[in-house]
Amino acid sequence: MNRVYLDYNATTPVDPQVLDAMLPYFSADFANASSIHSPGQRARAAVETAREQVAALIGAKPQEIVFTSGGTESDNHAIFGGVNALITRPINYKPSSAEARERRMLISHGKHIITTMIEHEAVLNSCQELEMLGVQVTYLAVDRDGRVDPESVFKAIQSGRANPDLPLEPVSPTTTLISVMHANNELGTVQPLEEIGRIARQHKIYSHADAVQSAGKIPIDVNTLNVDLLSLSGHKLYAPKGVGALYIRSGTRLKQFLYGGHHQRGARPGTENVAGIVGLGKAAEIARISLAADAARISALRDRLERGILERIPKTRVNAVSAPRTPNTTNIQFAGIRGEALVIALDLKGLACSAGAACSSGAVEPSHVLTAIGLSQEEAKSSLRFSLGRHTTESEIDFALEVIPAAVAQLRAIAPTYRKEAASHV
Ligand code: PLP
Secondary structure: OOOEEOEOOOOOOOOHHHHHHHHHHHOOOOOOOOOOOHHHHHHHHHHHHHHHHHHHHHOOOHHHEEEEOOHHHHHHHHHHHHHOOOOOOOOOOOOOHHHHHHHHHHHHOOEEEEEEOOOOHHHHHHHHHHHHOOOEEEEEOOOOOOOOOHHHHHHHHHHOOOOOOOOOOOOOOEEEEEEOOOEOOOOOEEOOHHHHHHHHHHOOOEEEEEOOOOOOOOOOOOOOOOOOEEEEEHHHOOOOOOOEEEEEOOOOOOOOOOOOOOHHHHOOOOOOOHHHHHHHHHHHHHHHHHHHHHHHHHHHHHHHHHHHHHHHOOOEEEOOOOOOEOOOEEEEEEOOOOHHHHHHHHHHHOEEOEEOEEEEOOEEEEOHHHHHOOOOHHHHHOEEEEEOOOOOOHHHHHHHHHHHHHHHHHHHHOOHHHHHHHHHOO
16 A cells, blocks of 8 residues: 655654664664773764764754754753752751751742743643742743743743742842743744744743654744753654754753763763764754755645645634744644544555544543644634655655545545534535
């Protein structure tokens, strides 16, 4: 069966050049990059080359790149580390458990962070955990296109307190971190990070961007974006799963997230995943070179897919269509249809894509991103994401434009609500 993959925002295949670059580090050059013998030094050199390649993709200095296990770890490190940046503790001080609990509360209290309602769970769930420790969190709303208004960031800093109903505290909270994603994974919406970063800088607040979905798709320059921390993930960038990076601007005070040896100057202990890191480096180099051409080609294909769907299928609408978007992503509502049913129907026809709803505790929950842009539960549940990539071809889009209308027609024919609604319009 013909198989077409339009789910590149979920993950990408490893680029053949990336795989070639990685292979020696599984066998001949397997040494530990911390060993001082010559095989170890060869592994170290490969890691440092990768650091330069990743830095070059985002306009950073190599020493500002820390390799991690992926986007989730990078986001956790930035958020927990950024909030607790100013904690210091006496060496060898071991508090009793009651003292430790009290200390944790004291550390967290009086702190405030700002994020958005449409972040990935790696950010949202980190923030929710911090709330349990007494940190106040403002979740900024977005408009119909999924964009944050920089003015709302400014206002959130001014007000300081996220929730005026919280019990009174002796000190007014200080905003320590602003975390706004660069591009959204479901809609592709790109946020006005330059302006948000400028506001953060004016107020001497650290700013973090989850750039997992923008890296390699649109240009990133950490200095233009005014960010202090930025998360990347290998597997969204044609490198393998389980490797990522965190950019930490020189001079940023960030508390350690993992404890262990002195790898990566103590910023991220753990024996380096040399092959994965080499893969990420190579993928970053390819992305830097091919980004402009890829973006032009892929956005033309995406626009053709969108136009084709809107022309061929009645009662369809593109979500967040007026926003600046990553070139590869489109999110479309198909009235009267359950997104997950359409994903399955398309899978049976050979097309892979993803739904705007997910199963949570046995129930189908609409995506928090789609409800945050004002879609009703029904509209959110009827939405599908198609995400294109470097290997998407014109003939794959033609195939998608054949199978999607057919699958939608089949499902609508058996959807009682749609049939009733359609009948009322004749
Ligand atoms: N942030 C965003 C925006 C994502 O889309 C993802 C993955 O889907 C992550 C973070 C998590 O990255 P990883 O899968 O590398 O942990």
